[in-house]
Amino acid sequence: MSNQKRRTKITTALFLLGSILALLPLIIKSPYQIHLLIMTGINVMLAISFSILFSAGLITMGPAGFWAIGAYSSALLVMKAGLSFWLSLPLAGISAGLVALIVGLVIVRNPGVAFIVQTMVINMIIVQILGQLEFLGGWAGILGIPNPNSIGPIRFVSKTSYYYLILFLLLVTTAGIYGAYSSRVGRAWRAIKLTPHLAETLGIDLYRYRLLAFVISSCVAGIAGSFYAHYFRSLEPGMFSVFKSIYVQIYSILGGLNFYLIGPVLGSLIMTFVPEFLRVSKEIEPIMTGGILIALVIFLPGGILSLPERLGFFSRPLLSRSRQTGVPPSEQGDH
Amino acid sequence: MPLLEVRNLTKCFGGLSAITELDLDVFHSEILGVIGPNGAGKTTLFNLISGFYPPTHGRVIFEGKNITGLKAHKIAQLGIGRSFQASTLFLKLTVFENVFIGFHMNYEEAAWKSSLHTRSARREERAIRQKVLEILQFMGLVDLKDQIAHNLPHGHQRILGVCIALATHPKLLLLDEPLTGMHPEETSRMLDLIRKVQGRNITIVLVEHNMDAVMQLCDRIVVLNHGRKIAEGLPKEIRDNQEVIEAYLGTEEED
Secondary structure, X not given: OHHHHHHHHHXXXXXXXXXXXXXXXXXXXXXXXXXXXXXXXXXXHHHHHHHHHHHOOOOOOOHXXXXXXXXXXXXXXXXXXXXXXXXXXXXXXXXXXXXXXXHHHHHOOOOOHHHHHHHHHHHHHHHHHHHHOHHHOHHHOEOOOOOOXXXXXXXXXXXXXXXXXXXXXXXXXXXXXXXXXXXXXXXXXXXXXXXXXXXXXXXXXXXXXXXXXXXXXXXXXXXHHXXXXXXXXXXXXXXXXXXXXXXXXXXXXXXXXXXXXXXXXXXHHHHHHHHXXXXXXXXXXXXXXXXXXXXXXXXXXXOHHHHHHHOOOOOOOOXXXXXXXXXXXXXXXXX | OOOEEEEEEEEEEOOEXXXXXXXXXXXXXXXXXXXXXXXXXXXXXXXXXXXXXXXXXXXXXXXXXEOOXXXXXXXXXXXXEEEOOOOOOOOOOEHHHHHHHHHHHHOOOOHHHHHHOOHHHHHHHHHHHHHHHHHHHHHOOHHHOOOEHHHOOHHXXXXXXXXXXXXXXXXXXXXXXXXXXXXXXXXXXXXXXXXXXXXXXXXXXXXXXXHHHHHHHOOEEEEEEOOEEEEEEOHHHHHHOHHHHHHHXXXXXXX
């Protein structure tokens, strides 16, 4: 039925998008632009991490903190414990998730403004801990993180190989998160976000579902962190400041907060490429970004993806076919 | 044994007591009306039963089990459903999705299977979608299933609220002013629906201001005033009760 039709449509669209992304390195030869694409990929992962929590009605100011946990634990697991990157990648996700679980047990109890502030403070604390502890490299950070181990003939040296790796990670994450969104888990998150007290009377445990969102969101950030560590091959605490968390929010808001998966992709693409093309100097960039955020919140709170609907290109694109209020479809067509 | 027993229930907000030493029994398959002037504590009573506030004193016992102080979602899981006073719905979602979310507790497949959309999880979801349609059919909203809840007329929104509560398969259903703001035609439709719900062996407690409707619909009535029970009985007993008349007419004339 229409549901199935929609599913095939989405599958086709995703397949097309996937093939375009997979073929991109054949067209783009400049390593610098491939690098920007890789950065976009990392930013998309972080923005998805933000969106997962947003879909459950929570706003985080600290995704960069969990990103740092993933990056550092992966680097240490490989360098000190001698693990393979392919093992440390999921472990980085798990360790970020575990920290989120412990912290979340307390902070998820007070959603709303308290949660926003607490996630921000946690982000700051994580950066401080990383900077203060000498065996984590201190403020100077960690240098010489090895490349991912080769798998057979595939060696991770060229930018293109990293591009395919982040693309693969993104596809897996997106598929997993899409699965959750379209299941009863996603419905429970939506219910909590829209009308929490009604959700409660439906037997939805707000606390557990918020905690689940926090843990999954942090896992995604942690995996992005592991990739980042082995791509950049050096880490320092300053990279993971609250500033980065604010950027992550902008990626999601710019794309469109109600588009949990496409929004982050679009927002990250724009925010990664546009400043580079404009050749904005590093000093001015934060000011520009701040300006974009303020302008967005005032003029386009729904993000770029809300534009078509706002301009009236579609009447109610994804939600329903009919715009009429309260009149059953059978009564509409008679006259 | 009554389905729900409220014993010596007291709720204070600061120094003010909204409910004072209330005793109340709700029996299987009845429709119990809770009436009283504004500020009598009716909605507070619902919030106490459904776990939104913990009581200051007293107990709430459901099916012989003490449920005092349990969280709202636990109480919902035990079989107490409720609809809210205002249009408390998932306003941005369609009618169908509203009721679909209501089925949250009816999944037996694990959440991770549901997320991976395994074959068994998909089969279960299809069955639940069918049940959503059954509820909408039963309550006469099936033609509106693709409408956004926000766009429904008020009367239909109230019915949708009851549909969502029904999706939780409650044994006891608390309806908070289901008839407010309805015109006579909608009111009589809602009354029919409430009787139909009762016919499904669901016990109903309702708070309502529309006296005629309460007298018509309810098997028994409890009258609250200033957080205390001032009368209890059959509709015709309540109608002739002097204290009730004073509580009601007294305050209404003062308004």
